[in-house]
Amino acid sequence: MSEIPTRQTFESMYAEKAPWDIGRPQKVFVDVADQVHGSVLDAGCGTGENALFFAGRGHPVLGIDFLEFPIREAKRKASERSLNAEFVCMDALKLTTFDLRFDNVIDSGLFHCFSDVDRGIYVEGLTHVTRPGGKLFLACFSDEEPGTFGPRRISEEDLYRAFARGGNLEFLRRVQFETTPESKDSFSSGGPKSWFLGMNRSA
Secondary structure, eight states: OOSOOOHHHHHHHHHSOOTTOOSSOOHHHHHTGGGOOSOEEEETOTTSHHHHHHHHTTOOEEEEESOHHHHHHHHHHHHHTTOOOEEEEOOGGGGGGOOOOEEEEEEESOGGGSOHHHHHHHHHHHHHHEEEEEEEEEEEEBTTSOSSSSSOOBOHHHHHHHTSSSEEEEEEEEEEOOOOGGGGGGSOTTSOEEEEEEEEEOO
16 A cells, blocks of 8 residues: 555544554654653644653643544543643644744654655654754654555665754664554564654754
């Protein structure tokens, strides 16, 4: 399925059980939690598990997603768990129009959904909403993941090229996404092979 997904694609996946909607935060974000200080924007937050994890650690958190269903689910979870997190239906390609700035931005599986043109718009938006000295943590599918099921594969070169300006790369690691048990046979054993990037925005 590794073409550019449409709104309808995402809506149909949420209507069933989206492979990424695992009911807990992705481990890669849990592992860097001690490096996160201050406010957090979760770009493409889905049903909110990563955002709620950081809210539970006391961070001011805003999650955005362009679909209404996952935003409703994220709000419901926040209420049920008595967590103070805000969730807004918003297109991440409009971040350059946003008047808020954040100490940290996280992206769990959004970057790899964009076309080449939209990728540039999105990265510009990430820079716009990240405070100078702030951090970006981003996880995306790797071109080392075999097959074509799921989103576009991203190469190491793609990431270096996309984030060549506006920040200092701290790390780029090979990791594996966690997915639902129902989708495990569609990906590599242990989850889709992925990249995990951390960088500081230039002060």
